[in-house]
Amino acid sequence: MSSQPARSMPFPMLNERPEWVALAKHRKAMESVSIKSLFAQDAQRFDRFHVSHEGMLLDYSKHRVTAETMTLLVNLARACDVEGWRDRMFEGDAINESEGRAVLHTALRRPAADKVMVDGENVMPFVHGVLKQMKAFTESVLSKQWKGHTGKPIETVVNIGIGGSDLGPYMVCEALKPFKTRLDVRFVSNVDGAHIHETVKGCDPETTLFIVASKTFTTQETMANADTAKKWLLAALKDQAAIAKHFVALSTNEKAVQAFGIAPENMFPFRDWVGGRYSLWSAIGLSICLAVGFDNFEKLLAGGHAMDRHFQTAPLDKNMPVIMALLGLWYRNFWNADSIAVLPYSQYLHRFTAFLQQMDMESNGKSVDRQGRRVGYETGPIVFGEPGTNGQHAFYQLIHQGTSLIPCDFIGAVNIENGLQEHQRMLLANMIAQAQALMDGRGLAASGNDPQKVFEGNRPSTTILFDRLDPIRLGMLIALYEHKVFVQGILWNINSFDQWGVELGKVLAKNILSAMDKGGAPDGADSSTAGLLAALRKFHH
């Protein structure tokens, strides 16, 4: 708790703060206010409730908020010392208290001349040293200087990782397809053998490079897939020496990496102040470098850094991630919204929401506050979504006419790389129309007096619009959500940077694996666990 000033009073519970109480009172006054009526009352509403920054626009006018709401929300942010925590994060304080670590993915996108001290060491030379190593490697592979064991250049790259070592890099590689290099970059994550089996199908062992991404080099799924990849390679090349030319590691466990057969110079390190879900900016981004080139990776970093500067310097009421965080809290805690829908109007962003699920739900899916108390309020929401317009033909029905309130984030880029302008116009028209329809709704008379065709409306949404989906804007977009999630964690007074909730399942899986070996069930297992294991044996043939 070193980052907290000493206190004689117990730390206040969020929902006992006067700023929270003021919001609860204001919420009642907002009960019957429609967003549509707020537009009718104020012709300048869009001007007042949007923010622009470096080619990105955040429109939050279609929300159940007035100027007073925003003031009260910002008051809460101040009371929770969002600015202080933000600054401590950027400065390298150990704000991940439960693990005693700094949280410094922002350092990964800072210029070399900056100074960021962790335990007395300026980490920037390390950060830029690894970038240099990544650059050299990327150029060597792309220029065909790097050759496989039989002398052929690399054509296919398979990234083996799971969680943050997969979702971020995979999402970025899909998003930046128009910028891709000559390499075919693929991803394997699931321990399901089907994943590696289907991914290497049709690959040529002589021209395939595997990236094994695991901080500890012990992640069960990743090592199972790496071992299978190694067997696949050696079955064709029949020489242990081939491993060094076809495998590199993103890891910190040099001993295990060497034991696997990977040369130490082909291990790309990162530090313990980079959490898995923020790691695409680190050595974990090597697959991105190979997929779109090192220059584009640097632009991605620059985009993230641009959003960092905005987050650090914009006043709270003009601060994009702060505004998004406060609106999220407003619905989660005062309007009973359990979930948010994130809806990119871009097929290239088809994995953005899956990536966000980890970033948001693993960060803020906690019930115990930093003081160890069970929270008396809701924390992290469920995040779901698919690209529009596909989602419109799937689950939007429920967002429009279901019984749950689901705030939506619409995300769109204006300019495209493929020249299909008519498609793009339809795409963006649909995005803007959905936001309008959610807000406006349609009354009984306009619905032909058929109650089943009524749209209640007053459903809130945010629109994030930017000029083009390029590495810089993508970097900004990712960092925008990272900081939103960070601010919410501060408001909810939870540690967004640990993930104790994933531990228990791992322990129990080991017990079950060893019970499988013996043909029974773990000692003292419930009859369901035992029954399912018996069913497995019965089905197995």
Add this chain to the structure above:
Amino acid sequence: MSSQPARSMPFPMLNERPEWVALAKHRKAMESVSIKSLFAQDAQRFDRFHVSHEGMLLDYSKHRVTAETMTLLVNLARACDVEGWRDRMFEGDAINESEGRAVLHTALRRPAADKVMVDGENVMPFVHGVLKQMKAFTESVLSKQWKGHTGKPIETVVNIGIGGSDLGPYMVCEALKPFKTRLDVRFVSNVDGAHIHETVKGCDPETTLFIVASKTFTTQETMANADTAKKWLLAALKDQAAIAKHFVALSTNEKAVQAFGIAPENMFPFRDWVGGRYSLWSAIGLSICLAVGFDNFEKLLAGGHAMDRHFQTAPLDKNMPVIMALLGLWYRNFWNADSIAVLPYSQYLHRFTAFLQQMDMESNGKSVDRQGRRVGYETGPIVFGEPGTNGQHAFYQLIHQGTSLIPCDFIGAVNIENGLQEHQRMLLANMIAQAQALMDGRGLAASGNDPQKVFEGNRPSTTILFDRLDPIRLGMLIALYEHKVFVQGILWNINSFDQWGVELGKVLAKNILSAMDKGGAPDGADSSTAGLLAALRKFHH
């Protein structure tokens, strides 16, 4: 309302039925009951709370239910006449009342000798006539008898459709990859030009066949993509006559299909009693036939039919879809659960949850009952999920330690096609362990007295286990969820078969498109809509 017997009393509101009131009372008694304690009290709990049917096992023992709970839930199902509605659906009554249509996707999987009357016509000869047409076409393409315009056989198939014309067939083709034919079958759905652009990249126009799937042949997204595909083809083949050899249609609009250039004999029809989200069993399944062969499509139908028979004949308390529906209602209406997580432990099922999102959320995301009254209870839940083990490294943290209750469905198949047994053991061990961890939790002492490492446990889950992911089991699995969603719609007294909630956005999109043409905003538009349109113009370069 012809399917409802005449009544002198107003139709009761669901939450005013005595069976509902009894459940509400029982719910209070269950408040402090832990699932774990129910296992401790009853060594036979797994035996009592699981059902098996034709190679598929449904374990629902890890739920907050006792024998009494299940009796009370089944009483509610009887009161709502689930059995009567079920029988009326299978018999072809017009249970889609708002559109005056029958709901007969189940007829698509029935044997030719069966008789299903709709408006005085036995539809089974039509159903099997289309199947024959699909079979002949599939065999002609696969055997290379069908040739492209320049005389080459087809190698790539691109299905163009959206919503039900995409999600179902795509999900099935991914799920059945181990059964695939020589054809490379791809899917384009999004109106985003990036989708068609990236999908046809690298395809050879001479060997590519497009399937245009749109009932009305007017769906905006699908026709935009079909037009772009046509241009792409004609740019290479330079002859209008080529269209007839490279395009087929799944549609009922013969005139529009012919105007597009498709020969009438290459139009595969279906009837208005097949809703989009249930259409993979119809002509919309042609891409499945080409991807895995007609025999496997027939097995898929047989699997669906096997589940139909179970649903029609099993007593309610042994009826898989009924049990799943009742448990869903139990959590949604009595435990405040807004969402369910569907977690397939199979990479091949990576799109199963996206498919379910449409099936479930479009069906039951409604707020007005069949009598036109605003419902006084929650209806359809949010459905989300990604394959395990990937989800474990992403959002499971929130399911384990977040503040929301999220019932989970675990889905696993035992036997595999790829021989990677060690992977499969880990996969299934993880699945069983997660269900156990969610239920058991971990107390303070076992968590080293660290409250942040405590798992509260008592989190419910269902496990669906089957012998292997083949066409038959997949058919059963899909039909299981279809009938679950059907039963919930009956319980909630809503029409699960219309989707008025998608209309308003379409209308507004047209207005916005025409405003874009003129360079302004639609008449009377709010300042946000106008502001976003102005931003589009500003960003556009």
